[in-house]
Amino acid sequence: MVAYRDNATGLTAEHLRGGFFEGWPAPPSAERHLAILQGSEVAIVAVDIASGHVVGFVTAVGDGVQSAFIPLLEVLPAWRGSGIGSELVRRVLARLGDRYAIDLVCDPELVPFYERLGGMGATAVMWRNRDAATGNRP
Numbered sequence: 713m714v715a716y717r718d719n720a721t722g723l724t725a726e727h728l729r730g731g732f733f734e735g736w737p738a739p740p741s742a743e744r745h746l747a748i749l750q751g752s753e754v755a756i757v758a759v760d761i762a763s764g765h766v767v768g769f770v771t772a773v774g775d776g777v778q779s780a781f782i783p784l785l786e787v788l789p790a791w792r793g794s795g796i797g798s799e800l801v802r803r804v805l806a807r808l809g810d811r812y813a814i815d816l817v818c819d820p821e822l823v824p825f826y827e828r829l830g831g832m833g834a835t836a837v838m839w840r841n842r843d844a845a846t847g848n849r850p
């Protein structure tokens with residue numbers, strides 16, 4: 713069973729060592745992951761009640777008024793397929809309220825997942841500083 717928390721208060725890097733950033737060539741360390749959660753405008757985590765470990769999370773960054781971007785959403789593989797990802801999206805959208813623009817970038821196969829949650833497919837442009845992303849500098 714999971715419980716949802718609406719911020720990163722009380723979390724330590726130890727709570728984040730379950731294997732997030734699956735498939736990333738150089739995944740952020742748990743310490744960097746914690747810094748990401750703490751620095752985000754919104755961070756919502758799903759916690760395994762039995763162990764206290766984080767099994768899913770979503771972040772949003774924004775201007776506090778009109779726009780927000782959802783850079784990260786992930787559920788650990790063993791916990792997927794039971795609605796945690798959808799619930800994290802619903803909760804981050806609720807926190808962002810009536811923000812005019814809420815954007816995220818995803819692979820095409822995930823568009824139907826977000827459409828079920830009220831999103832619309834769109835075209836995106838992105839920049840990636842891959843050296844910085846792999847530096848693991850918190």
Ligand SMILES: CC(C)(COP(=O)(O)OP(=O)(O)OC[C@H]1O[C@@H](n2cnc3c(N)ncnc32)[C@H](O)[C@@H]1OP(=O)(O)O)[C@@H](O)C(=O)NCCC(=O)NCCS
Binds near residue numbers: 734786788791799818
């Ligand atoms: C996307 C993700 C967060 C969904 O979490 P979840 O807890 O499994 O979500 P839910 O249980 O609410 O919904 C599951 C549904 O999402 C859809 N889905 C998830 N991953 C998918 C994928 N790679 N391709 C197509 N559909 C996918 C499926 O419809 C799936 O239903 P199914 O389990 O019946 O096949 C999770 O799969 C994940 O962490 N993936 C790796 C990271 C990622 O891709 N994040 C999104 C970045 S934009």
